Amino acid sequence: MRRLLLTAALAALAGPALANKVFVSNERGNTVTVIDSDSWEVIAEFPAGNRPRGITISPDGRHVYVCASDDNLVRVFDAETYEELPSLPSGPDPELFVLHPDGNPLYIANEDDNLVTVTDVETRQVLAEVPVGVEPEGMGISPDARFVVNTSETTNMAHFIDTSDYQIKHNVLVDQRPRYAQYSADGTKLFVTAEIGGTVSVIAIDDDGKPDLVHKISFEVPGVLPEWLQPVGARITSDGKWLFVALGPANRVAVVDAESYEVKDYIMVGQRVWQMDFTPDEKFLITTNGNSNDVTVIDVAAQKALRSIQVGQQPWGVVVQPDM
DSSP: OHHHHHHHHHHHHHOOOOOOEEEEEETTTTEEEEEETTTOOEEEEEEOOSSEEEEEEOTTSOEEEEEEGGGTEEEEEETTTOOEEEEEEOOSSEEEEEEOTTSOOEEEEETTTTEEEEEETTTTEEEEEEEOSSSEEEEEEOTTSSEEEEEETTTTEEEEEETTTOOEEEEEEOSSSEEEEEEOTTSSEEEEEETTTTEEEEEEEOTTOOEEEEEEEEOOOTTSOGGGOOOOOEEEOTTSOEEEEEOBTTOEEEEEETTTOOEEEEEEOSSSEEEEEEOTTSSEEEEEETTTTEEEEEETTTTEEEEEEEOSSSEEEEEEOOOO
16 A cells, blocks of 8 residues: 555656646737647636737746737736736837847847847846848747847848847848748758748758758649738748748648648648747647637647637737746
8 A cells, every 4th residue: 555655646746747838919909818738728818918919938938028019018927927027128019029049138020110129138128229121020040049030021131130249141032021030940941931922931051150042932722812822920840841831811821841842731720820839849839810819729740730729819929838
């Protein structure tokens, strides 16, 4: 009996892995919805300022950062209690941002003033303001944190900003209205989506960080008008094999072989799919669907949609809490 009790106690201590929280920003609802990634149930919703769009989380999973676009700042929340913490300064109309892999600083695209703002998340001070193209939107950071990439919607460029001196070292012309920039885990490729151009630009990165545009991925779905195929959010698996691209009003996520650049399939999701994020184990990919007010959970290995979950009004961004 004593051995049985000891075994039970040890099992209880080991326990199952805790579920990761999924945080969804609701642009029109002015809230963040929280989903449990084990039960896939909504467990909370809290106010997040005016027009929350970009959303990310600290590497330790403790702090959630939200671009409150109409408040012209970044709101910060405790990931466990949802208590609002002191906000961070940004320029006007922050839309997307990216954290340094170490968790500090935060690089913010401010759509209305053509600047990328660099903000220290601990001192809450602006470290730099980097002039970029017109209507800065997407933000990406190289795995070695040497370069931050901003995409400018109207200039149609990807700007490579050196994080050591905040100077633009390279510019790459891409297709119309670039929305998102996603590095491969090994840093050798950068994928830039173009919403109106209807393509994803593949940019090879050499050992010195110099970019070279090598390919453009296009999309075609029978029965779907070409103008509805609008690449926005993108995610690549850590092994570099699969690229998933949200196609906006086409209501589909494209599955692309990230080595051959061949489009292998299209996964039907909710209406106006926008942003996406993986669970830490990359078993699932969660998409935000703005016009159907839900998120779709995709089985990554099977490459199929499993379920939809109703969230707040016009979900925009999503981030999954890392393992803690």
